[in-house]
Amino acid sequence: MSVLLNSESRVLTQGLGGTGKFHLKGCREYGTKMVAAVRPGKGGTDWEGTPIFDTVGQAVAAEGCDVSVIYVPPPGAADAIMEAAAAGIGVIICITEGIPVNDMVEVQAFLEDVDCVLIGPNCPGVITPGQAKVGIMPGYIHKPGRVGVVSRSGTLTYEAVHQLTQSGIGQSTCIGIGGDPIVGTRHIDAMKLFNDDPDTDAVIMIGEIGGTAEEAAAAWVKENMTKPVAAFIAGKTAPAGKRMGHAGAIISGGSGTAESKVAALEAAGITVAESPADMGTAMIKAAEKAGLDLQAA
Amino acid sequence: MNIHEYQGKQLLRDFGVTVPRSKMITKASEAVAAAKELGTKVVVVKSQIHAGGRGAGAIVADEQEAARVFRANLEKEGLPKHNKPGGVQLAKSPQEAGEIAAVLLGGLLVTKQTGASGKRVNRVLIEEGIDIKEELYISMLLNRETGRHMVLASTEGGMDIEKVAEQTPEKIFKAEINPAVGMRDFQARDVAFALGVPAEKISDAVKFLKTLFAAYLQLDASMLEINPLVLKGDGTLIALDSKLSFDDNAVYRQPAMKDMRDSDEEDPREQQAAEFDLSYIALDGNIGCMVNGAGLAMATMDIIHHHGGEPANFLDVGGGADAGKVAAAFKIILQDDAVKAVFVNIFGGIMQCDVLATGVVEAAKQVKLSIPLVVRLEGTNVEQGRKILAESGIKVINATDMTDGAKKAVEAAGLAG
Numbered sequence: 001m002s003v004l005l006n007s008e009s010r011v012l013t014q015g016l017g018g019t020g021k022f023h024l025k026g027c028r029e030y031g032t033k034m035v036a037a038v039r040p041g042k043g044g045t046d047w048e049g050t051p052i053f054d055t056v057g058q059a060v061a062a063e064g065c066d067v068s069v070i071y072v073p074p075p076g077a078a079d080a081i082m083e084a085a086a087a088g089i090g091v092i093i094c095i096t097e098g099i100p101v102n103d104m105v106e107v108q109a110f111l112e113d114v115d116c117v118l119i120g121p122n123c124p125g126v127i128t129p130g131q132a133k134v135g136i137m138p139g140y141i142h143k144p145g146r147v148g149v150v151s152r153s154g155t156l157t158y159e160a161v162h163q164l165t166q167s168g169i170g171q172s173t174c175i176g177i178g179g180d181p182i183v184g185t186r187h188i189d190a191m192k193l194f195n196d197d198p199d200t201d202a203v204i205m206i207g208e209i210g211g212t213a214e215e216a217a218a219a220w221v222k223e224n225m226t227k228p229v230a231a232f233i234a235g236k237t238a239p240a241g242k243r244m245g246h247a248g249a250i251i252s253g254g255s256g257t258a259e260s261k262v263a264a265l266e267a268a269g270i271t272v273a274e275s276p277a278d279m280g281t282a283m284i285k286a287a288e289k290a291g292l293d294l295q296a297a
Numbered sequence: 298m299n300i301h302e303y304q305g306k307q308l309l310r311d312f313g314v315t316v317p318r319s320k321m322i323t324k325a326s327e328a329v330a331a332a333k334e335l336g337t338k339v340v341v342v343k344s345q346i347h348a349g350g351r352g353a354g355a356i357v358a359d360e361q362e363a364a365r366v367f368r369a370n371l372e373k374e375g376l377p378k379h380n381k382p383g384g385v386q387l388a389k390s391p392q393e394a395g396e397i398a399a400v401l402l403g404g405l406l407v408t409k410q411t412g413a414s415g416k417r418v419n420r421v422l423i424e425e426g427i428d429i430k431e432e433l434y435i436s437m438l439l440n441r442e443t444g445r446h447m448v449l450a451s452t453e454g455g456m457d458i459e460k461v462a463e464q465t466p467e468k469i470f471k472a473e474i475n476p477a478v479g480m481r482d483f484q485a486r487d488v489a490f491a492l493g494v495p496a497e498k499i500s501d502a503v504k505f506l507k508t509l510f511a512a513y514l515q516l517d518a519s520m521l522e523i524n525p526l527v528l529k530g531d532g533t534l535i536a537l538d539s540k541l542s543f544d545d546n547a548v549y550r551q552p553a554m555k556d557m558r559d560s561d562e563e564d565p566r567e568q569q570a571a572e573f574d575l576s577y578i579a580l581d582g583n584i585g586c587m588v589n590g591a592g593l594a595m596a597t598m599d600i601i602h603h604h605g606g607e608p609a610n611f612l613d614v615g616g617g618a619d620a621g622k623v624a625a626a627f628k629i630i631l632q633d634d635a636v637k638a639v640f641v642n643i644f645g646g647i648m649q650c651d652v653l654a655t656g657v658v659e660a661a662k663q664v665k666l667s668i669p670l671v672v673r674l675e676g677t678n679v680e681q682g683r684k685i686l687a688e689s690g691i692k693v694i695n696a697t698d699m700t701d702g703a704k705k706a707v708e709a710a711g712l713a714g
Contacts, residue, residue: 022647074546074549075549075550098546099546100517100544100546100547100550101439101517101519101544101546101547102514102517102544102547104444105439105444105445105446105476106476108444108445108476109445109475109476109477124646136646136647137646138645138646138647138676138677141676151592152592153590153591153592153593153595153596154590154591154592154593154646155588155589155590155592155593155644155646156590156592156593156595156596157592158593158644158646158676159593159596159644159675159699162644162675162676179591179592181439181441182439182441182444206592208591208592208595209595211441211442212441212442213441216442232596234592234593234595234596234599235595235598235599236598236599236602237580237595237598237599237601237602237607237608238595238598238611239578239580242578242611243545244576244578244591244594244595244611246591246592258599274603275599275600275603275699275700276593276596276597276599276600276699277600277698277699277700277703
């Protein structure tokens with residue numbers, strides 16, 4: 001089954017500029033059903049065989065899209081998310097980096113009344129290995145399997161996936177939730193999805209400094225999670241008050257530090273990797289503690 | 298990005314928020330005339346730097362003294378245990394204002410927030426004296442848990458608000474703003490009553506607070522802090538201080554911000570990096586880092602530390618970096634004299650390892666690289682990338698994974714240092 005995405009998903013691309021085209025192609029080559037694109041004013045034409053529509057509503061009506069991926073530049077990205085939600089798309093994945101926080105405050109309020117899941121913004125996307133890839137991650141490092149991956153970062157997720165694959169451990173679904181202060185899906189939401197997914201046996205969560213999303217997820221895991229969880233937190237050496245690339249990665253007023261996050265995770269029984277090179281082995285250890293041999297599966 | 302107090306006050310004034318009358322000067326000779334023009338019995342002479350704690354800070358003679366004062370007094374206690382002139386002073390006459398301005402301008406100001414090197418004072422604000430009845434606190438910022446803007450107010454003005462939150466949380470009043478309707482009158486009234494504004498002046502306070510929130514929102518501020526917010530003898534509010542920082546993602550639609558950037562306040566390497574759309578932050582260590590992706594860049598700093606070294610910087614070359622950008626990144630890292638080794642850690646996704654390798658080779662040749670270079674490549678086109686490095690003739694220490702790379706970089710920096 002996996003979460004959010006499977007081989008039946010019908011994917012719409014919003015924002016067909018250079019980046020959008022490049023990744024539409026990459027996702028199609030992976031085997032994803034990239035069935036439509038939206039570019040206002042270009043409706044009725046196509047790009048390499050993918051039909052283009054003027055509005056998301058038209059694309060949904062004609063192609064039955066249930067997932068949308070957004071590459072629209074920052075000034076129009078918030079609007080693109082709301083358009084997808086209003087048109088009834090169930091899973092909206094926003095790759096765009098650099099959306100103003102005030103725009104996301106409005107998006108979040110808008111989405112409260114709509115039944116959909118937003119992933120991102122400022123994220124690498126979602127992949128269910130062997131079934132569908134929606135986003136900018138390199139597909140070939142992944143391997144179908146039963147470990148869920150959730151992360152705020154892009155390349156650090158690739159690193160974790162690579163370590164798992166190298167150890168012979170496949171992934172059910174990998175969710176890049178994004179590095180911004182306001183994201184549609186947080187660690188805690190991803191944990192709930194994986195906990196309910198019969199095809200996921202264990203989860204690795206990759207967090208970073210800033211905010212309290214990891215702490216919230218840890219508290220939920222402690223009370224509710226039935227599957228083993230491993231984690232890594234990036235940013236132990238980051239100075240306070242500086243934005244470390246991601247708009248959300250900033251330590252302010254002593255909160256959001258790596259230490260406080262690691263402490264909260266460990267208190268919830270989560271196995272935390274000390275070094276980013278140990279993410280894969282931390283997952284194996286966490287599973288062993290629960291009597292699960294991931295490499296045998 | 299951050300701006301100076303005088304710039305923040307001008308922005309607030311433009312929105313209609315009550316702030317003291319003032320004049321920014323850059324030469325001490327302008328201070329007497331400025332103070333006379335304001336015409337109040339007392340004027341305040343305020344150093345303009347991008348750091349708090351100015352009043353308790355110290356004007357020092359040189360960088361050695363700055364480091365000494367910072368370490369001895371300020372770092373631990375945050376208290377003014379020094380006999381140096383402070384960064385904010387009262388003047389009882391225009392002449393005195395001139396004398397104080399002469400001390401502050403060109404001086405090196407060290408506060409608990411400047412770090413041990415202090416900050417040079419190039420601008421001074423001469424401001425009218427205000428009839429202060431109560432010193433209050435207000436700030437506006439994003440509540441990341443709820444994704445909504447929030448107003449924090451307290452009667453404990455002039456204090457370190459984090460201490461107030463820790464020791465007497467009941468003295469902090471919070472109001473969360475629904476984005477669909479903005480700040481409502483009743484919310485502003487709640488805040489005004491909580492701050493002790495007298496009943497007959499509540500409607501003035503409501504107008505003041507709503508104007509302040511409008512400024513915060515329309516300027517795309519990531520934080521607006523007024524500490525102290527002053528309740529005057531006549532029962533009205535005035536913003537005696539102003540600390541504003543802005544959402545970097547929204548600078549594109551705030552054209553006024555470009556002119557407010559003070560390059561003296563920013564690390565020159567961070568500015569250069571911004572020109573190439575690179576994310577760079579200078580740190581204190583001796584291992585230069587070049588990484589793609591913010592999360593991996595932080596993790597790379599961590600793994601260097603884990604193996605006993607210290608990173609000299611955070612640098613994210615981004616996902617779509619080309620050879621030119623990689624070369625620019627390389628040069629910025631090497632401008633830091635403290636750097637004794639460079640660790641390139643790349644997990645190629647969209648960024649292809651061969652493109653990265655070409656950029657590294659180009660840059661290494663241009664700058665005639667003389668310190669050890671450790672490279673760990675993984676991901677898209679990794680074999681081509683490794684081949685380019687191997688055939689380039691530049692001396693590269695190859696690493697098989699992150700741990701191997703970090704260990705080799707730490708060792709190389711140690712030997713070089």
